[in-house]
Amino acid sequence: MEEPSVKIIETDILLISYLEHGAADGWPVLLSHGFPYDAHAFNTVSSILIQAGARVIAPFTRGFGKTRFISADTMRTGQQAARATDVIQLSQVLGLKRPIVGGFDWGGNSSCTVAALWPEQIGGLVSYAGYDIVDVSGQRHAATPSLERVCWYQHLFQSERGRECLTENRYELSRILWKEWSPDWQFDEETFARTSKAFENPDFVDVVIHTYRWMHGLNAGDPSLQPLENFLAQKPKITVPAVTIDGRADPLKPGGTSDYASLFIGQHEHIVTNAGHNVPQESPQVFADAVLKVHNWLK
Template sequence: MNERAPRSVETRTLRIAYAEWGADSGWPVILSHGFPYDVHAFDEVAPILADAGARVIAPCARGFGPTRFVSDATLRSGQQAARGLDILQLADALALQRPILAGFDWGGNASCVAAALWPHRFGGLVSYASYDIIDIGAQRRPASPALERVCWYQHLFQTERGRQCLAEHRRDLCRLLWEAWSPGWRFDTATFERSAASFDNPDFVDIVIHCYRHVFGLEAGDPALQPLEDRLARRPAIAIPAVTLDGTQDPLKPGGTKSDAPRFVAAHEHRAVEAGHNLPQEKPRDFADAVSTVRSWLV
């Protein structure tokens, strides 16, 4: 089924641009991308789901593509509570009835946040990297040296030199991450450039830098969102049906995330897929099948 023309909807904070597939009467799915990716990560996933009867919404995250802030005065926050709230407000603005959430990287994090904080509002979840709610307190402690090396970009972004590097070399830096995180995936320049155009958003650098500085506990978040961050710090369980996924070739998740299973207290299944970090674009049928599995549990 063909993608519709790009659309947008206004929430209290953002004018969210989104791609859409399927009929208005279809069962709703929100597909959320990560950094440094964009909605094109779902170019093959979404038509599969639309052909199965879904109405698929793939929003451009804050700081990506045509999505813009309603007010110039709003903090350009990349914190997880803000991105989870964006999903809730998108679902409300589009009047989606208990949509299934599915995402990876930042999109998996935001989907898990929304599912944990507002379980009454969503029907199910597909999350790459399982329980992907960031334990900000734990981020103050070091990981293994091997993983710290993989996360070099996060350390770079703590400095003003890192901000300047991202601003001046965003395409080169982001392509390095694509290549490192998906070592078995062969993509061409055109594929990368389709997504890289989204990095020209005027808020991209501010959002990315704030995200990683807030994660490290080195930059304050939006005070209005602190009550949500306090709830997330208590590591709430996810109480809606969920399929979780790992990419067996993902250097960011060595050993996988199957051990997170106890944090899912409704129907839950974990799957390992031979792929890297960008699983929806590398193995779109596996990602779509996970969404269809959650759908089958709800009907």
């Protein structure tokens, strides 16, 4: 599939850059990446979906690629309500009608958050992994030692030493995370180099650092988004049709996320695949099939 050119649209506070695959009149899909990835993570997924008539929008999240804040005064927050607001506003500006939203890592979080906050504007959901809405109060408590060890990067980012490390070593650090989180994925240098260009964004470090400090309850979020975060703290159930995915080899999700099933009260299916954290690139057919399943439910 030919590499699409980067497009840019304006929302309330951002110039959002995105890749668009498929015909403009296709059924809409909006796929969001996480850290440390970019919109190209969905290229193969998109090539599968457009054969089934989809129009796929893959944005570069705030702090990545050519996505830019309009004002220097805007808080560089990476909290879930901010990234979800970006997704819903992108959908609105593009005129997408009840798109299927999906993603992994931060993108799974923002997609679940959009589905919980604005279900009337969403057709369905594909989430890696499970019910991926951040429980800030829960994050203040310890996980198992084995998982705390895997989350070393989150602990590093709580300090100014971590900010310096990310600023000076963003590519090396990201490569390490790719290898640790997807132990069986043999990605090539071209794939990593294409994605790592997105880390040159001037807001990359600020957004990443704030995301993890906010998640751990150590940094405040944007006060204007607090009502949304208060609602999310109640663990609202997801009502839209949803497929959730686990990767057996993902060290960030030991044991999987099937126990979240009760938080999905619409049509729901949970699947497990032989992949690590980056399912869209490791198992693109599985991810695309999940989107197609939701699409068929909506017919």
